[in-house]
Amino acid sequence: MIRVFIVDDHPVVIEGLHSLLQNEKGIEWAGHAMNASSCLGFFINNTADVLLMDINMPEMDGIELCSVIKNKYPGIFILGLSTFNQGIYIKKMMENGASGYILKNSSRDELLKAIQTVNNGGIYFSGEAGDALKEYQKSSGPQLPELSRREKEILGLIAEGYTNPQIAEKLFLSSFTVDSHRKNLLAKLDVKNTATLIRLAVERKLI
């Protein structure tokens, strides 16, 4: 029996999910909350297995609530819930410990599948949401200035811990040249030092 709890500030959504799930065997309706604080209140004296959570809520939003819940109760699996699919929010939810993401207009079957998958420790994405996330991850860097071949090469070596003189030796260049490229990298990517350069490079998967 999977105990499901809902947090959403839209009564219609709660009603709808309730009617979808109430006659479902294997699913127990643990209750609902209409904002973050009353949700946290519920979990003080109660618990649930799966928490369906709206992303857009007044006061504390789903992303933050997700993080709080996961810290206090790591055993509760959280399924993000939203009307639109915006990659950024999906990604943040996942980073904060959510186990999946579905759209509010999902079919009953999809909803059940998602709940069950998540309850088993799995990760579930509704097809469209998955696409959105993928798309976001790809398109999260059209504003990145293009790096030349040499620059990428040197960036990679910097990330591997080589110093300018070492890189110069490796590539048969003057260390002045390597330094120039390095400065160009800092300038192009608009970062102040090696630390932020590497961070950006790894996060944006340039290396």
Place this chain on the structure above:
Amino acid sequence: MIRVFIVDDHPVVIEGLHSLLQNEKGIEWAGHAMNASSCLGFFINNTADVLLMDINMPEMDGIELCSVIKNKYPGIFILGLSTFNQGIYIKKMMENGASGYILKNSSRDELLKAIQTVNNGGIYFSGEAGDALKEYQKSSGPQLPELSRREKEILGLIAEGYTNPQIAEKLFLSSFTVDSHRKNLLAKLDVKNTATLIRLAVERKLI
């Protein structure tokens, strides 16, 4: 004709796979078993080309069975099978000689592709499982030395581009202290400079 054998303790899965594969040309249904021992029994007097194997089974689990089968019959290619994708198990399966891994809710096309790839000696990963493995390999390789609170804090600030003096000012510390922590970070994580420090930190999600 690829002879396919299934080991899974869920009748539904066996049924499902059977109906998916039975009318497929090029695929022959060699049989099925519902636990490790009857699987081993089958292979005494019979054989197969590809073995679809559930990871989670009572008694002997897929990981162990995988190892046994591969020792006795190195020619049989094993394809891991599971409802959700957990990096640790995937990795162990692969270490024990599996040739790939797919999720039970894979599409028919994906299943066929996986079987054919594996039968040709290739390695197949369903996209999601591949991600999980990648993620796992990065975020839980050799155990990371534990960082103290202060060290994590300073690591975060380094990653944001602050210099030692700036961090010192921010945290009301001597820059000597910050420098000490920084050196400890380099030593603990066994890296030579800021570049590799930040790379490691981002890849392993320490920040």
Place this chain on the structure above:
DNA sequence: ACCAAAATCACTGTTTCGGGGGATAGAAGC
């Protein structure tokens, strides 16, 4: 209460980084 770990501070070097200023040559594109 005690021990180990963490956190703090200190000094002295050497090396590397990063900002600033340049120069030259070749390739790509208009």
Place this chain on the structure above:
DNA sequence: GCTTCTATCCCCCGAAACAGTGATTTTGGT
């Protein structure tokens, strides 16, 4: 032809990082 971009090279200089070696105090856990 002219310009723009890349790649190469050069110099100065201050700031930051890194290495080595100390130390003391605070804190957390058994």
